[in-house]
Structures are given as C-alpha cells and as structure tokens.
Amino acid sequence: QATPARRRLLLSLGIGFNLALLGWFKYANFIVANINTVLLDTGLATLSWRTVHLPLGISFFTFQALSYLIDIYRQEVKPQTRWTETALYITLFPQLIAGPIVRYHDIARQLLQRTVNSALFLSGCRRFIIGLAKKILLANTLGQTADQIFAQTPEQLGAAEAWLGVICYTLQIYFDFSAYSDMAIGLGRMFGFRFLENFNYPYIARSVQAFWRRWHMSLSSWFRDYLYIPLGGSRCAPWRVYFNLLLVFLLCGFWHGASWNFIVWGAWHGIFLALERTQFGTALTSLWRPLQHFYTLLVVMLGWVFFRAEDLSHATAYLQAMSRFGQDTAAALYYLSTGLSVTLLVAVMLSMPLYRTLTARLQPVLERT
Secondary structure (H helix, E strand, O other): OOOHHHHHHHHHHHHHHHHHHHHHHHHHHHHHHHHHHHHHHOOOOOOOOOOOOOOOOHHHHHHHHHHHHHHHHOOOOOOOOOHHHHHHHHOOHHHOOOOOOOOHHHHHHHHHOOOOOHHHHHHHHHHHHHHHHHHHHHHHHHHHHHHHHHOOOHHHOOHHHHHHHHHHHHHHHHHHHHHHHHHHHHHHHHOOOOOOOOOOOHHHOOOHHHHHOOOOHHHHHHHHHHHHOOOOOOOOOHHHHHHHHHHHHHHHHHHHOOOHHHHHHHHHHHHHHHHOOOHHHHHHHOOOHHHHHHHHHHHHHHHHHHHHOOOHHHHHHHHHHHOOOOOOOHHHHHHOOHHHHHHHHHHHHHOOOHHHHHHHHHHHHHHHO
8 A cells, every 4th residue: 555665665674684694694604704805915904793593494584574575575476464474474384494495475365265184184195205315315325425426535535536525415415405395395284284385306407597497486486586587687789698697696596605616606507507597508408408407407507516615625626636636546435335325326316207207108008007
C-alpha cells in the first residue's frame, strides 16, 4: 500500500541491514587483517582488533531474509501476518547450516499449510539415511586422503600424488555438500516441508555453464534471480554480460568464505562462464562429447585447488606440483589402499546417473515381458 518510493526505501534499508550484519560477522576479521597487512608493509601502526565470532548459518539465513524482502517487494507473495511464521522461515533448522537455500516464494504456503503423513515421513527418513551414508562412507573417507595430501609441502609432491589429492577432494566436496542437502531435504519431509533439489549430477556436465545448472542449484538460482537478472542478465551488450558474470561469481566466491582463495575461485568460474559466451563456447560445443566432459572436469578440478588450499601461495605451489609429471609415482600408491580404491570406484559411479539411466532403459523391456 506504500508509494513506490517508500517501498524502495524500505527494501533498501532491509537489504542494507542484513548485508551489514553479514559483513560485520563474516568479513570484518578478513578486512581488518588485510588492512593491517598493508599498514605493516608501509611501516604504520596496525589497528587493534578483537576477533568477531561467526554466528552459525549466517550466510544461509541472511540470504533467506533477503529472499523474503525481495519476494514481497516484487509482490510475488504476500507478507506473513505472524512474526512466528517469518522467524520459522528464516531459522528453518534442517537446511540452515549447509543448504539448500530455501527462497520465500517456494515455501510461503508450506509455512501455513503442510501435510505430514507416514509415507512422507518414511520418505524423509530414507533420504536422510542416504545423505548420512554419503557423508560418512564416502565424503569422510575421501576427505582423509585429500587432507593428508594437501597437508604436505607442495614442493615435495609429485604429479600423481597431487592429482590423487585433487580427485579425492573433487569427489569429497560433492558428496559432502550433496549429503547435507539430502539430509536437509529428508528432515524437511519429516516435518511436512518439501525443499527443492540442490544437486543434479554436476560432474557429468559438458560446460561450466551446465555445471552451474547442476551444482548447488539453490545458490546459483538465488544469484541469478536476485542479482544477475536485475543487473541486466544476458540482455545487455556483450561487455556488460561478461561484467555481470564476473561480478556475480566474485560475490559467489566471497559468499563461500572470507578469503582471497574463495574470491579467486569465484573469478575463475566467472572467467570461464564469460569465455563460453564467446566463440570459445561455440567451438566447445563442436568438440567430441568426451572432450567436452574432460574440459569441464579439468576447469572444475583446478578451481577446487583454490577452494581447498590454505592460501593463494599454497594453491599456486599445489598447481605447480600437479604439472610435475615424470617424477616418482610410487608415493601415490601409498594412499591407494583397497579401501580407498573401492571408495573411489563407488564414488565415481554414484556421481553419475547410472542407476537412473539403466532403469529408464530397462523399463520398456520389463513392460513388454
């Protein structure tokens, strides 16, 4: 009922307040540390600072609060009349820690009206158990090897050892993130909520664009709908599209963590997304499909080095280790126990929709018999 100018003002105040809280709790330590580094280099006195502690789940509940404000501003849904329902949405515990990010317009009706029955509850239990198994049996096992290899001095690593570490981490982070999403979706079903899927076999993608349509879909769609499209999306001059992509993915990387590593990781993906909108993307689609898969996996895996490394110098040294071919490969065999080999094989198979493809092909045959 307010005037458009007043509505814009209220939206701006709400967004500013939420981003200020996120900036203070998540990024203040990082910003002050970088300022102090510059001051030290110039011989000036550093700022005195007490560490700000990070509230649990602040990245997720901030984005959900912003979704609430923006969806109401756009008049896509009506605002809640009871503060308890708004608080329930923002602090919805099943997915508060690791996603998926639940947008307000996707769940507004469920906050007031939802059904809990035995079938939905059992479906939720089954999905939760699947996620728990992925986390404990796959992600944790792969993570142990990745941690051991990344903990070593990169200069002492050979290419085989370094690549094994990246392969383990590539699978670990997928099964870790997707496991948390599975458990959140399962818990939601137990309480009558239906959350959207968050992962759709991202490692079968044949481009970085396709990868982001399958990886952490609730996050990528949040940035697309609330930032990329309002900036002009793809309906701008080419240079503006590239700028929008790079800005969005710089912020996406920074959202993941207060570190230069995450910023570089976001820029890495933004650059390749921009490249795929040029003649490079046209050439990519003409390649043999396995080569498209190889290109995508290579870009994603190299990006994970920045995501996992302690700092930029560690990431750079690790990437150099990955290129030191011809050195002794026996060190990699030290990690390849029977248990890890089986885990890698199972993880690779489960990262592809083999079961879904097989059942789809067998279904017509079974129906004819």
